[in-house]
Amino acid sequence: MIFWKELDQPYFALAPMEDVTDTVFREVVLSTFHESPLKILFTEFTNVDGLCHPVGREKVSHRLMVNASERKLLQEKGVKLVAQIWGNNPEKFYQATKMLTEEYQFDGIDINMGCPVKKVVKSKCCSALIQYPELAKEIVKATQEATHLPVSVKTRIGFNHIQTEEWISHLLEVNPAAITIHGRIQKQLSDGEANWEEIAKAVQLNSGIPIIGNGDVISVADGMQKVNETGVNGLMVGRGIFNNPWMFAENQDIDTTQRLQLIRKHIQLFESTWRKTKNPNILKRFFKIYINGFTGASTLRNSLMTASGYEDFYSTLDDFSIRNK
């Protein structure tokens, strides 16, 4: 099933974000709603060379982890989970995709042709593939050959200059299941405003392949306005979720108790999932997204930022709750 075409449109996707959209954060976001326009989640990007190597695979496999509790919510809420992969060797894409199809339960495979980071660009991966359209197409074809799952691409509007129509037309030749377009060129990284006029140009190519717009979407209403302006089939939200983790919830009126409950849930899930493998300090980047907009928020945030380890996090939250009863 090519869910990209069959889901009710327009739909929302939560962007793949390294060190953010692991199974824990995805479950936290899923737990904020019953019914929502959010229909697609992505893993963090995972390197195909790593996946094809026995030692490398062990190192990268945490990126593909899906807790049973997340799996249950995905099923209950009808949300799809897509594994995102990156590299530059079509044979490795083939092998990695075969393995992902046979040994995991993802709903789709997405190829990263958008990451602008120097190190990956230097090794001719991700956004660098915009400069090598023939190789990019070979990669899509090798990935498609390895799986019955829909193979999509996430990319940008150009490398060092805007080249939306030319680049997207190349990709369309190999019939990806969907294309997500981040409305910036590689050179911009995440700076400046996303260019939705360019995203609209990709829609106007009228290929019948879903185009998902990405860049600076800050709310569902903002996304819907962008749908009306550009005709995209779906929206992808990245950093917007940091401003409001309840972005996809039915009820946007979130009180202090709910904020404290969600942060506690995040910490507990993180601890039970990653206790032995990840540093609890990683959680600190999330604290500010839950702890704001209520009396005492900045003091609590500061206390959590200087706390060390799970027990300290829990006791800081307990102290705050007792003092503010």
Ligand SMILES: Cc1cc2nc3c(=O)[nH]c(=O)nc-3n(C[C@H](O)[C@H](O)[C@H](O)COP(=O)(O)O)c2cc1C
């Ligand atoms: C912390 C962080 C990690 C990211 N990791 C990935 C990634 O693994 N794969 C990917 O395709 N894009 C990644 N991105 C880019 C986002 O998916 C998205 O394209 C970008 O942030 C623009 O959308 P936004 O303006 O809604 O944030 C990352 C972005 C951020 C902020």
